[in-house]
Amino acid sequence: MYSPRDIIEVIAGNVRKTRSPFAIPRSMVNTWWKKETLRSEGDALLFTGLMYQFIPYIEKSTSYLEKYEDTKLASLVRFAKYQPKRLSGIGLALMTPGEKKKQANEILRNIAKVLTRSDVDFYYKPKLDFYSGILLYDLGDQESFVEHAKFVSGKLKRAGVKKIITVDPHTTYALKVLYPKYTGESFEVKAYFELVNFSSSNGGGQVTLHDPCFYGRYLELSDAPRRALEKLGVKCVEVRNSGTFTNCCGGPAESISPSLSKEVMERRVEELRTTGAPIVAMCPICLGNLRKSGAEVEDLSAVIARCA
Amino acid sequence: MTLVHPEFAEELDRFGVDTALECFNCGTCAAICPLIYEHFPRKMVRYIQLGARDQILEHPEELWRCLHCGLCTQTCPREANPGEVILGLKRFVVDHWRRN
Ligand code: SF4
Ligand code: SF4
Numbered sequence: 001m002y003s004p005r006d007i008i009e010v011i012a013g014n015v016r017k018t019r020s021p022f023a024i025p026r027s028m029v030n031t032w033w034k035k036e037t038l039r040s041e042g043d044a045l046l047f048t049g050l051m052y053q054f055i056p057y058i059e060k061s062t063s064y065l066e067k068y069e070d071t072k073l074a075s076l077v078r079f080a081k082y083q084p085k086r087l088s089g090i091g092l093a094l095m096t097p098g099e100k101k102k103q104a105n106e107i108l109r110n111i112a113k114v115l116t117r118s119d120v121d122f123y124y125k126p127k128l129d130f131y132s133g134i135l136l137y138d139l140g141d142q143e144s145f146v147e148h149a150k151f152v153s154g155k156l157k158r159a160g161v162k163k164i165i166t167v168d169p170h171t172t173y174a175l176k177v178l179y180p181k182y183t184g185e186s187f188e189v190k191a192y193f194e195l196v197n198f199s200s201s202n203g204g205g206q207v208t209l210h211d212p213c214f215y216g217r218y219l220e221l222s223d224a225p226r227r228a229l230e231k232l233g234v235k236c237v238e239v240r241n242s243g244t245f246t247n248c249c250g251g252p253a254e255s256i257s258p259s260l261s262k263e264v265m266e267r268r269v270e271e272l273r274t275t276g277a278p279i280v281a282m283c284p285i286c287l288g289n290l291r292k293s294g295a296e297v298e299d300l301s302a303v304i305a306r307c308a
Numbered sequence: 309m310t311l312v313h314p315e316f317a318e319e320l321d322r323f324g325v326d327t328a329l330e331c332f333n334c335g336t337c338a339a340i341c342p343l344i345y346e347h348f349p350r351k352m353v354r355y356i357q358l359g360a361r362d363q364i365l366e367h368p369e370e371l372w373r374c375l376h377c378g379l380c381t382q383t384c385p386r387e388a389n390p391g392e393v394i395l396g397l398k399r400f401v402v403d404h405w406r407r408n
Binding site for chain 2: 001003004005008138139140141142143213217218244245247248250251252253256257260264267
């Protein structure tokens with residue numbers, strides 16, 4: 001187990017200085033939109049919160065953390081602030097494989113495709129797409145979270161943003177529930193799959209959904225992806241622990257204790273595998289963590305986009 | 309000797325913890341929590357009730373094993389919000405670290 005104090009100080013320091021938990025410049029992380037023709041004005045702002053873009057970097061940095069957990073080198077995390085090569089910063093960016101970055105970008109392109117197919121009046125502005133700060137909230141660094149959240153909500157408010165479309169459960173929870181509570185700014189927030197409104201006969205087949213804790217419990221949104229898939233003719237085969245009683249993928253513990261994270265993940269994958277249907281996730285943290293088991297896990301956006 | 313701080317529950321108010329006293333120690337949260345060891349999170353809620361502030365500060369790392377998955381909060385029969393209590397304790401500990 002790593003010292004939470006060290007991890008918190010590294011992440012809080014990075015967010016304070018660069019507005020990113022890994023201190024990688026936004027221009028390097030957020031490139032998915034470059035080959036797309038997206039409008040820069042419209043009714044609702046597509047806000048990725050950069051979480052999908054972070055997956056490859058999280059995987060790379062936790063692969064180091066995994067290696068050194070409970071060894072003498074674990075204490076070096078404290079010095080990551082001064083020696084950022086492996087845990088954050090440009091060094092980490094350069095060590096992260098390009099193939100993984102492409103996969104993450106593909107997910108966001110699929111989401112844009114699904115929204116377009118659903119005739120949603122949306123726009124995208126990379127300058128307004130920020131990390132929500134949710135990790136600071138989860139780690140209990142309330143002061144740093146509120147400071148960052150006020151910065152982000154202020155930018156959105158000044159840009160006249162009223163409606164927001166999100167792509168992952170953590171950012172959705174931050175914007176929908178935490179921002180009004182802690183920054184005083186409210187937006188009309190919807191997860192992208194709530195807006196899917198087309199039917200298709202290209203679908204078919206079966207999937208088993210892994211509900212993330214935030215969509216399943218905190219936001220009670222589990223019905224929405226199921227409704228979307230039903231319209232596409234995709235059948236959902238349920239496991240016992242789903243919806244409001246879903247089980248965690250273990251991901252949230254990965255920076256503090258990779259071994260605990262793995263143990264929780266293995267138990268969950270075992271349950272998901274019992275249906276025999278392909279596993280589908282809808283959160284970047286779940287996706288990355290469940291895939292560590294070696295199981296084939298697809299993102300919900302890919303399943304919907306295939307029918308678009 | 310361990311000191312008991314009867315005002316601990318009140319002190320936690322400003323970290324968003326105001327439901328710990330609702331808990332009647334049934335253990336449902338510990339039974340459902342994916343961290344299958346040592347009565348987590350019930351034990352922590354009990355510490356608050358007992359004013360065992362020092363016990364929490366002695367081994368604060370344990371709190372960060374919590375995944376904030378919300379299963380305990382979902383199933384608690386007393387609406388004691390154990391998951392949110394753990395998050396509030398993390399805030400209390402971070403604040404304590406920063407001050408010292
Ligand atoms: S489930 Fe609720 S009442 Fe029961 S021990 Fe846990 S916190 Fe207390
Ligand atoms: S929120 Fe934390 S304490 Fe509650 S069940 Fe999940 S991991 Fe356990």
